[in-house]
Amino acid sequence: MAQTAEAVREQTPPEPPPAGPGGPGPGRRRRSVPTPYLLIAPALVILALVLVWPVVQMVWNSLHSYTIRNLLPNAPAPEWNDFAHYRRLLSDREFWTILRNTVVVCVLMVGVTMVLGTLVGILLHRLSRWFSVTVSVGMMLAWATPAISASLVFRWLFLPERGLVNVALDRLPDWLVGSGWLNYNWFLEPVSLFGVLITVIVWQSFPFIAVSVLAGLKSIPHELYEAARVDGAGGWRSFWNVTFPMLRPLFALLLVLQIIWDLRVFTQLYILANSFQNKSVYLLSYYIYQQGFSASPANYGMGSAIAVVMTVMILAVTAYYLRIMIRQGETR
């Protein structure tokens, strides 16, 4: 579908627009000029008010002392605080730990998802059709599960004493996995909790990568692989010399999307951590929410400052995404 759209779009540009800047006809012009603006106006207004304006406000909030008290009736306006939030963040060791954990956890999620997704995509391409479809339908189930349901299931799977994973590890011989698994609580320490979190995220996101890579693989002419095989390339070399260069734009796009989706993970952590008490298992989005809605008093200024840090990270990745999209002519 996207391909046909692409083809048509590429044909349209040469046709001069009726409402171009050079178009003289005054009568026609008056009628056709406002149309596109009228059409985008409703969407633009709602986007500007609900999503764009808050970006500006987020920056403003982060530069002022702004707590829930400023929302009370007749409360004074928030005061400029001379970058106090940022200065506090810079010297706050907890913040640096959370930032580091966010980056590490995100890199692990993205890395495992991309590698597993690509391998599964290649695998699906080589399986017989009915088996490939069966596996794909199975993967759809994982992909379709809402974040809340998925997190609850994994919390249940890894539950101390009764969770299936704990029971299974307990039943395995001790020399293999060690003992004491039955009562092991995965949700107390950062390493084990993030391990479960990464598993949930990978479980939910690898199907998208796999299906996209499969679609990409189908678009590569078979002759290229034949030629590589004649030249004596094995599976590994033909991946790096044929598949990867051919699918480079796709991989770049998937990587960007995955990074952005994994940086913002909130719901899964909210269920797995199940409270705001243990600061060592926070990630950035969790910290933002905690500052804004769970701390007492709710500190909107501080939460916004953390949100600015997160947004800057995401915009850096988005800049790369925009470059890909502009190169592919998506903005034309």
Place this chain on the structure above:
Amino acid sequence: MTATTGAPTAPAAPRRRRRAPAGVLVRRAGLYAAGAAVFLFSVFPVYWMVATAFKPVGEIFSKDTRLFPGTLTLEHFDRVINGQLIPGVRFWEFLANSLMVTLGSVAAGAVLSLLAAVAVARFRFRMRGAFIILLMVIQMVPAEALIISIFINFRRFQDATGMQMLGNLSGILVVYTAVSLPITIMMLRGFVAAVPKELEEAAAIDGAGPWTVFWRILMPLVAPGLVAASIFAFITAWNEFIVALTFLGRSTEEYTLPLSLSYYFGRFGTEWGSIMAASTLLTLPVMAFFLFVQRRMVSGLTMGAVKG
């Protein structure tokens, strides 16, 4: 399994004979084993959710965990649907809230994004490039980062106008509509662009007004795209959590399904049968739609990255 698939290929494809047949068989067995492992990994948590939902309480609490339920029971579903996830509020009310806010935002989003998509695909205007780039950037900035500012804005708006936006469904309906707009506009834009312009021009020559052209020519051809984009928006809104969590606060009778589930988990964290039954009910509609829309979803998200 491997013997039957291996046997017929050997005479049919003489080229294969150059390699050792045993090696081919082993490799094929390996591929199928890997495929089976991927299938199990994907399906197992879903299976476990459903299996737990049908297990009697005694079996869930038993130390002797079994992979397959010994007896099946509907007691958890009965408890979730006829009992109360949150004291004083029935399951149907959460379902109604979820449906209302989801369908409302999907309908509003469909109209807004169709209009914008027609503008972007059919007209060349000065702000066009800027608008597309704005959509791409906005699509990336997460609600998790904006949530504080969005909340404050709605709170101020509510205080200034007296219109209630927090603690009821109207605020989250507006936010959900806005959040899925960038993606649905970009998806629809491709569908609109794929409709040949000549078709519309021919109709116009035959005397059809712009409105007739829109309903009679464009709409039927864009309809599949509109369905795909709407389902995408539906899934986004149906699953959304953090905005509902912030906006609805303690107004439990306004909770959407995901929120009621998280609330129930917070209070009755040991009732795994009911939690899994409710999770199953939450998951079912999404799965149905997902299987339906899956292929378009991939092409919508990766847009032009896959080219033949």
